Amino acid sequence: xxxxxFAVLGTGGIGRRAxxxxxxxxxxxxxxxxxxxxxxxxxxxxxxDELLAATEGNIDNEVATDGGNGxxxxxGGVKQHGEDRGVVASNQARPSDDPIQEVIDHGDRIxxxxxxxxxxxxxxxxxxxxxxxxxGYSGVLIDVLKRSRVIDMLDDRSDEFDDAxxxxxxxxxxxxxLLTGAASLAAQSFVEVTDVDIWWGVGLKxxxxxxxxxxxxxxxxxxxxxxxxxxxxxxxxxxxxxxDHDGVIEFEDMEHADDVLLERAGVCDAEDVSVGGIxxxxxxxxxxxxxxxxxxxxxxxxxxxxxxxxxxxxxxEANVNGPALGYLKAGVRRNCAGEYGVFGPAELMPGF
Amino acid sequence: xxxxxFAVLGTGGIGRRAxxxxxxxxxxxxxxxxxxxxxxxxxxxxxxDELLAATEGNIDNEVATDGGNGxxxxxGGVKQHGEDRGVVASNQARPSDDPIQEVIDHGDRIxxxxxxxxxxxxxxxxxxxxxxxxxGYSGVLIDVLKRSRVIDMLDDRSDEFDDAxxxxxxxxxxxxxLLTGAASLAAQSFVEVTDVDIWWGVGLKxxxxxxxxxxxxxxxxxxxxxxxxxxxxxxxxxxxxxxDHDGVIEFEDMEHADDVLLERAGVCDAEDVSVGGIxxxxxxxxxxxxxxxxxxxxxxxxxxxxxxxxxxxxxxEANVNGPALGYLKAGVRRNCAGEYGVFGPAELMPGF
Numbered sequence: 001x002x003x004x005x006f007a008v009l010g011t012g013g014i015g016r017r018a019x020x021x022x023x024x025x026x027x028x029x030x031x032x033x034x035x036x037x038x039x040x041x042x043x044x045x046x047x048x049d050e051l052l053a054a055t056e057g058n059i060d061n062e063v064a065t066d067g068g069n070g071x072x073x074x075x076g077g078v079k080q081h082g083e084d085r086g087v088v089a090s091n092q093a094r095p096s097d098d099p100i101q102e103v104i105d106h107g108d109r110i111x112x113x114x115x116x117x118x119x120x121x122x123x124x125x126x127x128x129x130x131x132x133x134x135x136g137y138s139g140v141l142i143d144v145l146k147r148s149r150v151i152d153m154l155d156d157r158s159d160e161f162d163d164a165x166x167x168x169x170x171x172x173x174x175x176x177x178l179l180t181g182a183a184s185l186a187a188q189s190f191v192e193v194t195d196v197d198i199w200w201g202v203g204l205k206x207x208x209x210x211x212x213x214x215x216x217x218x219x220x221x222x223x224x225x226x227x228x229x230x231x232x233x234x235x236x237x238x239x240x241x242x243x244d245h246d247g248v249i250e251f252e253d254m255e256h257a258d259d260v261l262l263e264r265a266g267v268c269d270a271e272d273v274s275v276g277g278i279x280x281x282x283x284x285x286x287x288x289x290x291x292x293x294x295x296x297x298x299x300x301x302x303x304x305x306x307x308x309x310x311x312x313x314x315x316x317e318a319n320v321n322g323p324a325l326g327y328l329k330a331g332v333r334r335n336c337a338g339e340y341g342v343f344g345p346a347e348l349m350p351g352f
Numbered sequence: 353x354x355x356x357x358f359a360v361l362g363t364g365g366i367g368r369r370a371x372x373x374x375x376x377x378x379x380x381x382x383x384x385x386x387x388x389x390x391x392x393x394x395x396x397x398x399x400x401d402e403l404l405a406a407t408e409g410n411i412d413n414e415v416a417t418d419g420g421n422g423x424x425x426x427x428g429g430v431k432q433h434g435e436d437r438g439v440v441a442s443n444q445a446r447p448s449d450d451p452i453q454e455v456i457d458h459g460d461r462i463x464x465x466x467x468x469x470x471x472x473x474x475x476x477x478x479x480x481x482x483x484x485x486x487x488g489y490s491g492v493l494i495d496v497l498k499r500s501r502v503i504d505m506l507d508d509r510s511d512e513f514d515d516a517x518x519x520x521x522x523x524x525x526x527x528x529x530l531l532t533g534a535a536s537l538a539a540q541s542f543v544e545v546t547d548v549d550i551w552w553g554v555g556l557k558x559x560x561x562x563x564x565x566x567x568x569x570x571x572x573x574x575x576x577x578x579x580x581x582x583x584x585x586x587x588x589x590x591x592x593x594x595x596d597h598d599g600v601i602e603f604e605d606m607e608h609a610d611d612v613l614l615e616r617a618g619v620c621d622a623e624d625v626s627v628g629g630i631x632x633x634x635x636x637x638x639x640x641x642x643x644x645x646x647x648x649x650x651x652x653x654x655x656x657x658x659x660x661x662x663x664x665x666x667x668x669e670a671n672v673n674g675p676a677l678g679y680l681k682a683g684v685r686r687n688c689a690g691e692y693g694v695f696g697p698a699e700l701m702p703g704f
Contacts, residue, residue: 017651020651021543021651024543024544024651026618178537178540178541181537181702182534182537182538182660185530185533185534185537185660186534186660187674188530188671188674188675188678189530189662189663189666189670189671189674190666190670190674191373191376191674192376266378295663298665298666298667298670299369299372299373299376299669299670299673299674300667300669300670302665302666302667302670303665304662304663304664304665304666305663306660306661306662306663306666307659307660307661307663308534308537308538308658308659308660309658309659309660310541310656310658311541311647311656311657311658311659312656313650313654313655313656314541314542314650314654314656314658315650315652315654317651317652318541318542318650318651318652318654319540319541321651322539322540322541322542322543322651323540326540326701326702327702329702330701330702333689336689337685337688337689337690338689345702348702349678349682349701349702350533350678350679350681350682350697350700350701
């Protein structure tokens with residue numbers, strides 16, 4: 001396959017790390033990166049080192065109402081430095097009133113767009129996808145979301161994607177991306193899968209500042225909150241929640257897209273999937289080992305459990321960005337083959 | 353994707369189980385099965401239950417010099433019953449002087465051909481592939497071989513496959529198929545993979561009769577033997593070897609295609625892959641847990657090991673046939689997209 005060009009929408013923790021990790025992948029060229037303040041575009045490939053260095057600490061943690069208009073109220077971006085905010089601090093970027101539209105306008109030079117926008121309202125990414133459809137984009141859109149309901153909203157746009165020639169890959173990060181991929185593979189020993197248990201551990205002390213959006217999204221999974229109420233929380237309120245849990249928050253029966261995505265891929269019924277985990281924002285060590293257990297019945301009538309586990313030293317960032325870029329490449333392959341619509345990561349596995 | 357039609361060459365343990373497991377997979381229709389004695393063909397789908405019941409115990413363990421001519425000397429097929437030998441015992445089959453050619457002649461109705469022929473000389477499958485090229489076949493050919501050198505012989509035919517429109521998937525069983533797929537997935541946490549350790553356990557007491565070919569092939573991996581000398585062994589000599597090891601044979605540093613296939617897929621260098629395992633032909637319990645350990649460095653400089661392990665209750669057959677049929681479907685997808693040539697299973701993973 002020829003070199004793949006891609007854009008990153010959002011230069012928070014995930015977007016920045018995706019740019020960084022792409023430097024280690026063959027045949028991947030980042031050509032655009034934007035946040036709400038501006039856009040950097042270079043068809044020959046961005047200078048990722050310059051962009052990351054110039055914007056170091058410029059993480060934009062605002063909760064947007066829309067990524068396209070830049071009118072959202074700031075709730076406290078952290079560690080801003082330099083004259084310009086966010087990506088504009090890079091000498092490759094310039095301010096824009098509508099950075100996403102500028103990416104869309106360059107769409108014919110961009111094979112894939114990574115929507116690295118974790119914590120906006122849950123219809124934000126579907127609405128952004130619609131903007132790409134309306135802007136005449138054909139190619140791959142890929143997100144790293146975790147919410148089951150977003151899949152439904154994307155599915156509602158499936159015909160639009162088909163007509164536009166868009167292949168939308170949803171949930172391509174660590175969870176559900178890497179772990180549902182692993183579940184799909186582990187399921188191959190079985191003719192029937194009866195249970196998929198996904199259990200994750202994240203230690204986020206030193207990565208906390210860069211990943212406040214992800215923490216906010218995780219908090220939305222607690223029984224007392226939902227995505228709307230979590231979005232309304234101030235940073236101080238989030239700190240209070242973290243304090244209440246002594247920095248370690250355990251999640252059970254999360255509304256996590258893993259279930260929907262595994263059912264889509266024909267691995268098992270959504271109700272047979274359970275997702276939980278432990279987040280520790282005061283240690284970098286993982287509080288528990290991230291593990292996928294797939295239990296099923298073999299053709300010869302045995303019951304067994306196949307297991308995939310991630311080394312505790314692998315950071316959340318490492319487990320999000322490698323898979324996201326891998327699935328991005330897989331998505332481009334599908335797109336080139338004329339396969340349009342909405343796909344989960346497990347559907348990109350070898351036809352299982 | 354529409355229903356995929358496939359043929360099985362060889363109705364030994366692997367071929368039979370592939371037919372059986374395909375009954376549990378969506379959108380897979382077996383339309384042909386052959387051994388050296390005959391061929392069964394039905395474009396509407398074989399009656400797998402009848403075929404398996406009629407040929408139960410008719411495993412053909414002869415070591416052929418060629419699958420196409422039926423002239424090889426018998427070295428003792430086991431448990432023959434019924435008037436006809438092998439697949440011809442099924443009322444769907446008829447004798448043939450050249451069963452493989454009959455499959456080739458029906459090639460326009462067959463999306464994929466599983467070459468379930470483990471223990472012939474190591475150029476047998478490449479030569480069989482050439483027959484398909486010469487016969488005008490375009491579609492998927494897939495094997496479950498383990499030998500690194502076979503890959504090279506297939507690669508030598510890559511241009512022929514390209515011209516013919518053939519997508520050849522090699523090594524798509526448990527090892528290297530399932531386990532290199534797992535290694536490819538596990539590698540996604542890392543920007544550099546430094547070691548892949550594949551360690552398998554097989555307990556084959558009740559499956560021994562059906563899998564003599566596989567045992568013979570494993571013996572060829574012992575330091576004292578190679579594929580040629582193992583092929584010359586009589587069944588009695590193989591029994592002696594097994595007795596010498598008290599039924600439990602341990603293998604280290606095997607010439608196993610995993611290394612070549614992972615290098616092809618860009619996961620790591622071939623020399624960083626080690627493969628070993630333990631075969632116990634006197635117990636059904638696995639003598640050790642089949643495990644893939646992938647060690648690497650993350651983008652943020654950590655070293656870690658991701659692990660994939662198969663439940664001990666999953667039989668070798670379960671771990672061969674599910675993946676083989678999954679990769680078969682993936683191969684058809686690639687073939688439909690115009691991707692021809694030779695692919696390893698790890699190359700069918702999501703673009704990593």
